[in-house]
Amino acid sequence: MLLSRLEKRFGYDKPIFTEDIFECMQDYSRQRVYQLIAEAIKKETLVRFDTGIYYLPAETEFGRSVLTVNEVVKRKYISDNGKTFGIYGKSAIDLNFLVSYQVPNVIEVITNNESRDIREIEIRGRKVVLRKSRLPITKENEGVYTLMELFNGIDVRQYREDSMVRESVSSYIREKKINSEAIYSLASFFPARTMKNLATSGVLYEIAQQ
Numbered sequence: 755m756l757l758s759r760l761e762k763r764f765g766y767d768k769p770i771f772t773e774d775i776f777e778c779m780q781d782y783s784r785q786r787v788y789q790l791i792a793e794a795i796k797k798e799t800l801v802r803f804d805t806g807i808y809y810l811p812a813e814t815e816f817g818r819s820v821l822t823v824n825e826v827v828k829r830k831y832i833s834d835n836g837k838t839f840g841i842y843g844k845s846a847i848d849l850n851f852l853v854s855y856q857v858p859n860v861i862e863v864i865t866n867n868e869s870r871d872i873r874e875i876e877i878r879g880r881k882v883v884l885r886k887s888r889l890p891i892t893k894e895n896e897g898v899y900t901l902m903e904l905f906n907g908i909d910v911r912q913y914r915e916d917s918m919v920r921e922s923v924s925s926y927i928r929e930k931k932i933n934s935e936a937i938y939s940l941a942s943f944f945p946a947r948t949m950k951n952l953a954t955s956g957v958l959y960e961i962a963q964q
Contacts, residue, residue, distance in 0.1 A: 755779075756790040757799055757810070766812035767819045769803070769826045804878045823880045824861065831865040831884065838893040840865030843885060847904050851922045853912070864903065866890050888943040897930030898937060902944050905951040913955050927961060934962050 759778045764770050779787045794800035801811050803821050811818040832840040843862025848854040861882045868884040875882050913919055941949050952958045
């Protein structure tokens with residue numbers, strides 16, 4: 755019963771949290787649910803990835819599938835079922851926009867699902883830094899929020915001198931269809947330097963000309 759319900763709701767290779775299991779098994783006592791979890795783990799039909807994190811493994815030609823920390827972080831803090839409630843933090847943003855080529859060891863996340871300004875956790879031994887979002891992040895504003903975070907800490911001189919960074923920003927603006935109205939709607943939630951950097955870099959002018 756447990757496995758069929760989890761498979762129907764989540765499918766295979768997707769992070770499943772303890773609260774998800776309780777929600778699926780509301781007609782059972784918590785004690786009984788824990789017993790069913792333990793039985794499924796013993797039979798290897800359910801895998802315990804880390805404390806409070808499970809998944810249904812799929813069989814592949816290379817053996818059983820393996821979940822990743824990034825998949826867990828994405829579902830819990832970034833997006834799930836078509837809803838967006840977070841973005842990756844500065845290190846990942848810098849990498850995506852070619853500001854830096856250093857692949858971060860630590861996963862940084864800015865998310866609605868964190869009440870503290872900053873908190874560090876570990877998932878399966880990997881460090882994750884959680885930051886409370888400045889305002890609710892949604893599917894509609896995640897693009898402009900990401901751009902604002904980039905320019906909150908960018909070196910404007912580097913931006914002006916690096917054509918690859920400029921092109922990556924321009925492409926992103928076009929892809930996300932970011933306009934001036936979207937920028938100004940978030941401006942009050944960011945430090946003044948964010949808008950200053952957007953202006954002195956020429957990005958605000960570029961957006962206005964679209």
